[in-house]
Structures are given as C-alpha cells and as structure tokens.
Amino acid sequence: MLLLLLLAASWHSLSLNGVGASPTDVRRQLQQQLSERKRLLNDGDTPQESGWRRRIQQSSLSELDFPTDLRWTAPALKPVIFIVNMCNKGGGAAASRDDVWRILRDSPTNLAGYYDTCSYNRTALDLSNTLVIGPLQLPCNGTNSPSMGSGPWTVTSCHGTNPYGWFYWAEQYAVNTLKVNLSTYNHRVMIMPKLHQTFMEEDCGWAGISTTGSVNPMPHNPYAYRYSYTWLAGDMWSSPWLWFHELGHALWLQHANTPAQEYGDIASSMGGLKGYGLRCYNAPQNWQLGWGSPFVVLTRNELRPGVTVKRVIPAAHLDPDHSIRIALGPGAGQASDVSGVPANCTTQLWVSYRASSSVYDMLWKDLGTSAAFVHQWEGTSFSASPEPIELASLKVPYATKTPSDVQSSSYTVDGCRLVISALEVWDGYASFGVCVKTSDSGYETNCHDGIDDDCDGLIDAKDPDCRQPPGKNLPPQQPISKASTSSDDADQEPGLIYEGLMQVMLRTRQNSPPSPPSPRPPHPPPKPKTTVKVKAAASIPTVATGRRQLRQ
Structure with missing residues (x-):
C-alpha cells in the first residue's frame, strides 16, 4: 500500500512542479488539495476481502473511490483479426494483412499509439500477441455453432445469429487449418468486405458492430473477461476512431450522448x-x-x-x-x-x-x-x-x-x-x-445573510438583486x-450494438485532420500460435429498438 501511495503522490508532485504564484493562488489551493488527498488515502480503512475482490481492492487503494465502487484496469488488447471476403459479393476483401498492420502499428496515426496516449500507458495494444488472418473466402451459407443451436447462417443478413455464424466459420478455419490457439486472444475482430450493405438486407448499412463486454460475462468479476466480438465495415475499417469506438463497447463502454x-x-x-x-x-x-x-x-x-x-x-x-x-x-x-x-x-x-x-x-x-x-x-x-x-x-x-x-x-x-x-x-x-x-429562485433572496443565495458569485449588497427588487421567483x-x-x-448477457454511423463517417472523412509524425519504437512481429478448439458465443439474441441493440 505504501508503494501505491508513493506512486500516486509522485505523479501529482511532478504535475505541480511547473506551478508558481497566480493571482488567486492556484498553487496554494493545489497544495491543500494534495495534502487532503494524502490524508484521505492514508485514513482509508476498508474491510479486507479475498480472491479477486481483494485484487480489485488492492488495485484501487491509491484512488479516491467509495467502498461500493467496483473497478478494474482494462487488460491489454490481444486481438485476432479476420479479413473476409463473403462469396465474392460486394467489393471483395477490404484490406490485406499489411494494410491492417499499418493501422495497428506502422502509420503515423496508429491504434497502438491511440491506446498508449488515451490510457496513459495503462492499457496497451499488445502487438506481440496480435494476429491478422486473411483474406478468407467465406461461403455464402453455413451452419452455426452447437452453442447457437447449429442453425443456418447466411451472408445476406446481418440480423439474428448470422454475424456469429460468420465468426464461427472463421474460428473453425483458424483452429483446424491454421492451428491457431484462439484462447491467446481477448478480442476477435472481423473486417467485412467492401460494400457489404449492397448484398445484405435492409438496415445492414452499419459502420460497426460489437458485443457489450465479454461473451458469457461475469459483470461483477473483471478478472473473468474472456473475449469479445467486433465487426468493422469494409468501407470504414481503416478509421482508428472506429476501432477505438467499437473496442470501447467491448470493454463495457456505452455511447456518449447529450440530452x-x-x-x-x-x-x-x-x-x-x-x-x-x-x-x-x-x-x-x-x-x-x-x-x-x-x-x-x-x-x-x-x-x-x-x-x-x-x-x-x-x-x-x-x-x-x-x-x-x-x-x-x-x-x-x-x-x-x-x-x-x-x-x-x-x-x-x-x-x-x-x-x-x-x-x-x-x-x-x-x-x-x-x-x-x-x-x-x-x-x-x-x-x-x-x-x-x-x-x-x-x-x-x-x-x-x-x-x-x-x-x-x-x-x-x-x-x-x-x-x-x-x-x-x-x-x-x-x-x-x-x-x-x-x-x-435565480435571485439573491436574502441580502443580509452573508451567503450567495443564487450562486452567481456576488454576496448580499454586491449582488444587483439587492439594489433592485427582482421579478417573480422562478417555478x-x-x-x-x-x-x-x-x-x-449490468447483470445480463452482452448485447450487439449496431452503429448507424456509416453516412456520418463518409461525410466527415474528407475533413479529417492530417496525421503528424508520431515516432514509436519498433514492435516485435506476431508469433505463430499452437492449437486449441474453442466455442462461439452462447444463446440466441433478440432485437431491441432504439439504436438497434441485440440482447442475448
């Protein structure tokens, strides 16, 4: 615990070094806050837990949290990425393996740098445990996994269990033909063919789909994370934002909205x-x-x-x-x-x-x-x-x-x-x-109480309300x-979130900012994996309204 406290204190001390005197004495306010933060952390008296709950507790001892908070640090991303062509429909495979590695690692604006920057180096894209497969030639139809009832799937529909069927075929190919150990990877990503919306039924013109959290989740135990599923449209897949957004869903994040x-x-x-x-x-x-x-x-x-x-x-x-x-x-x-x-x-x-x-x-x-x-x-x-x-x-x-x-x-x-x-x-x-x-009320209702009744920064006689009678109080x-x-x-199965952003992204793509140089150290190439057989996600989803979220 002492080490965690020292680490927390050292970060903020470094942040404070550049602060000098200011008209409102920001430095003194910061010093007071850091002193109070240290006291709260030292005085924290949390009942001891065992097992994974204790690991959560120990990992948050240096944070200002409440006893009811249940936290984790999102684990490093280890994706296996399938590039697919669906029986020569649409515009064919959207990328080569080299194209994908450019987005992940080699381009000036890349996904590895994105995660390093935004996570403060706490959740990395683990490039040594990343595998890119394909392009693969999917058949037009197939049979789904036993856990999905072994029902039929087709590439002409993105609804029901069809998206899981595409992954089941790709997973079986990886395990049986390429001898890939899929248990190494905690995110499974499929790059769809170009123009997939032209050969699928209505309402399939999405930019991406993702499970919310892991398959077969345990939402009260972060250490039970297995793997997620993500599908990226072939016309949009090269946007780092789309990867960051969809994989955000895979780490339990929801859409960020305004009222x-x-x-x-x-x-x-x-x-x-x-x-x-x-x-x-x-x-x-x-x-x-x-x-x-x-x-x-x-x-x-x-x-x-x-x-x-x-x-x-x-x-x-x-x-x-x-x-x-x-x-x-x-x-x-x-x-x-x-x-x-x-x-x-x-x-x-x-x-x-x-x-x-x-x-x-x-x-x-x-x-x-x-x-x-x-x-x-x-x-x-x-x-x-x-x-x-x-x-x-x-x-x-x-x-x-x-x-x-x-x-x-x-x-x-x-x-x-x-x-x-x-x-x-x-x-x-x-x-x-x-x-x-x-x-x-939006007014200074008492001009002699020594406080700022309407919270406008002006107290009593300093507030114009006290020099001129206000109007009627607000309801x-x-x-x-x-x-x-x-x-x-969130005690439920993961859902699929269908992103209706393709047209938005197409309109804004031309206005994207240029990518300045962002030098990064070289990363080791992905290593070949050994074999293990895995099952696809369980239970059959049903369609919900609104943003078209499938709940399993």
Missing part, C-alpha cells in the same frame, strides 16, 4: 457526431476503464447552501487523475445532510478540463483550444450500463483559446440547485466553483432525469 442527441458528446470517441479529429474518452469512461480517478471527490458533506466550494484540477492530458466527481446519491459518505441539495437529487456528476493536445485527442482544430465539461453518469462499476451524458461545456476564463460555440462559464444542474462554474485556467490547471442555491425545477433506465449492475 438531445445520441453520439452527441464531443468529449468522447464513444460520441462522434461533433468535433474535429480523434479524441480520447470522457472523464467517467476514463474512470470506468481504470485509466484514471478523480482528482477531487465532493459529496453532500462538503457542500453548504450559498457557499462556493473552490477546487482546482489538471487538464486531462496532463494527469490521469484529473476530474471532479460529485456524488450526491445515498451511500456517498454523508452521515447527515446540511448541503441544501434537494433529497430527490441523487445524481453523479463529473467535471473535467480538456484541450486539443495531440493527434489522438483533437476535439477542436487548433492545439491548445480548451473547454470544461460537465457529465452525468450514474455508474459505480467497470461494467455499469448507464450511458454518460454531456450536460454542458463551459468557457474557462483566461484560457488561451475557447471554441466559438462555448459561451457560458457556469451551469445549473436542473432539480439539484447546484451551480458549477469555471473560474479560471492557469498553467495547465483549471479552477472551478461548486455552489448550492438556497432556493429554486421549482423538475428533478434531474436519469441518464439511462438501464440497471447499473
């Missing part, structure tokens, strides 16, 4: 409808993968009506532990509640500060362009099923450059009376204020809506 739009979150590659280039995941997804933890945790214990709690966090590209986690629900550590947050507000919020910082995280066109984000995500485990929602993007005062469509520096969380304000940025750190309004706000009605424990 009005699926895929609308600019801060995550699990979104994709907005933004300039490649990007990493958002703050709660970073937590979900074990790639980082909150720099600050706030609960009702730390909040008081009309009082602004100020906290400083590093930019996401500077530190894996870079967010503010605001947990307002039960079980988040509060013994009694004097926060002023309404009892029916039980949401969980994540505040982060992001900048375009590298070819792998270019939310906006110009390097250094930055903004803060407020996300809502109710999950508390690595396999949690709620979808993260980008509630707001905030302009941070004194930032070098802010996106033109980001104008406001504060956001009020509906139904919670909570106001989150970006205060300033300085030397890679951003300062935020978190305040609870004394009522649902009570509605309780904050949940990000997802899905169960948090």
Whole structure:
C-alpha cells in the first residue's frame, strides 16, 4: 500500500512542479488539495476481502473511490483479426494483412499509439500477441455453432445469429487449418468486405458492430473477461476512431450522448457526431476503464447552501487523475445532510478540463483550444450500463483559446440547485466553483445573510438583486432525469450494438485532420500460435429498438 501511495503522490508532485504564484493562488489551493488527498488515502480503512475482490481492492487503494465502487484496469488488447471476403459479393476483401498492420502499428496515426496516449500507458495494444488472418473466402451459407443451436447462417443478413455464424466459420478455419490457439486472444475482430450493405438486407448499412463486454460475462468479476466480438465495415475499417469506438463497447463502454442527441458528446470517441479529429474518452469512461480517478471527490458533506466550494484540477492530458466527481446519491459518505441539495437529487456528476493536445485527442482544430465539461453518469462499476451524458461545456476564463460555440462559464444542474462554474485556467490547471442555491429562485433572496443565495458569485449588497427588487421567483425545477433506465449492475448477457454511423463517417472523412509524425519504437512481429478448439458465443439474441441493440 505504501508503494501505491508513493506512486500516486509522485505523479501529482511532478504535475505541480511547473506551478508558481497566480493571482488567486492556484498553487496554494493545489497544495491543500494534495495534502487532503494524502490524508484521505492514508485514513482509508476498508474491510479486507479475498480472491479477486481483494485484487480489485488492492488495485484501487491509491484512488479516491467509495467502498461500493467496483473497478478494474482494462487488460491489454490481444486481438485476432479476420479479413473476409463473403462469396465474392460486394467489393471483395477490404484490406490485406499489411494494410491492417499499418493501422495497428506502422502509420503515423496508429491504434497502438491511440491506446498508449488515451490510457496513459495503462492499457496497451499488445502487438506481440496480435494476429491478422486473411483474406478468407467465406461461403455464402453455413451452419452455426452447437452453442447457437447449429442453425443456418447466411451472408445476406446481418440480423439474428448470422454475424456469429460468420465468426464461427472463421474460428473453425483458424483452429483446424491454421492451428491457431484462439484462447491467446481477448478480442476477435472481423473486417467485412467492401460494400457489404449492397448484398445484405435492409438496415445492414452499419459502420460497426460489437458485443457489450465479454461473451458469457461475469459483470461483477473483471478478472473473468474472456473475449469479445467486433465487426468493422469494409468501407470504414481503416478509421482508428472506429476501432477505438467499437473496442470501447467491448470493454463495457456505452455511447456518449447529450440530452438531445445520441453520439452527441464531443468529449468522447464513444460520441462522434461533433468535433474535429480523434479524441480520447470522457472523464467517467476514463474512470470506468481504470485509466484514471478523480482528482477531487465532493459529496453532500462538503457542500453548504450559498457557499462556493473552490477546487482546482489538471487538464486531462496532463494527469490521469484529473476530474471532479460529485456524488450526491445515498451511500456517498454523508452521515447527515446540511448541503441544501434537494433529497430527490441523487445524481453523479463529473467535471473535467480538456484541450486539443495531440493527434489522438483533437476535439477542436487548433492545439491548445480548451473547454470544461460537465457529465452525468450514474455508474459505480467497470461494467455499469448507464450511458454518460454531456450536460454542458463551459468557457474557462483566461484560457488561451475557447471554441466559438462555448459561451457560458457556469451551469445549473436542473432539480439539484447546484451551480458549477469555471473560474479560471492557469498553467495547465483549471479552477472551478461548486455552489448550492438556497432556493429554486435565480435571485439573491436574502441580502443580509452573508451567503450567495443564487450562486452567481456576488454576496448580499454586491449582488444587483439587492439594489433592485427582482421579478417573480422562478417555478421549482423538475428533478434531474436519469441518464439511462438501464440497471447499473449490468447483470445480463452482452448485447450487439449496431452503429448507424456509416453516412456520418463518409461525410466527415474528407475533413479529417492530417496525421503528424508520431515516432514509436519498433514492435516485435506476431508469433505463430499452437492449437486449441474453442466455442462461439452462447444463446440466441433478440432485437431491441432504439439504436438497434441485440440482447442475448
């Protein structure tokens, strides 16, 4: 435990070295926060577990987590990749093995560099345990695995068990003909033929499909991860973003949305409808993968009506532990509640500060362009099923450059009376204020109580509301809506998520940013594997509505 604490402290000490005096004394605030963080970590008294639960516990001792959190660090990716031609339909095989290795390893913008950058070197693409097979000539029809009922499959339909049938044929070829030990690999990827949508039935014009998590999952035991399935469209397969997105699903991540739009979150590659280039995941997804933890945790214990709690966090590209986690629900550590947050507000919020910082995280066109984000995500485990929602993007005062469509520096969380304000940025750190309004009114309702009733940064007589009578109070706000009605424990079989992004990607492909040089050390070539026979995924999926997700 001492080693883990020292490692955590050393990272943040290195991040702090470049900070000097600032008008609001950011350095002192950081020192206070780091001292408090160290105290919390040292005072942590968690009951001892055994087996895999103990391994989870030990791996998170250096993080600011709650006892109810169930975490992991996503394991290194070891993919076996099948390039297929489906009985000479469509445009034929989409790639050669060399083409695939260029995307994985050799091109200036490659998948290995993508994972190294966004995971802070915590989850690598294991190139020494990566195998590319093909192009393979699939027949037009075949028989599915016994675990799927040995039913027929066809290449002219992407529905039902057909996608599993394609993989079953490829797996049998790899095991029986090539003598491949498939148990070595934890992700199985199929690159479809070009123009697959031209020979398949309606609604098969997707850019990618992936299982959510592992096949036959144990969502409460991360060490039981077996392998996932991913299918990439032959016309889109060469996009590193598509790989990062689909394999994100395979690691339990859900789509990153806004309240009005699926895929609308600019801060995550699990979104994709907005933004300039490649990007990493958002703050709660970073937590979900074990790639980082909150720099600050706030609960009702730390909040008081009309009082602004100020906290400083590093930019996401500077530190894996870079967010503010605001947990307002039960079980988040509060013994009694004097926060002023309404009892029916039980949401969980994540505040982060992001900048375009590298070819792998270019939310906006110009390097250094930055903004803060407020996300809502109710999950508390690595396999949690709620979808993260980008509630707001905030302009941070004194930032070098802010996106033109980001104008406001504060956001009020509906139904919670909570106001989150970006205060300033300085030397890679951003300062935020978190305040609870004394009522649902947007006014300074009491001009003699010494607090900021409306959380606008102005107290009593300094607030214009106290010099001019306000209008009528605003009606009570509605309780904050949940990000997802899905169960948090994700105690279910994996589903298939069909991505309807092909047309979006085709429209934006020409506007992709250039790939600057990104030198990397050479990687060893893949090694041949020995033989073992494996089974395909079990149980028959049924079709759900919405984003067309198949649940097994």
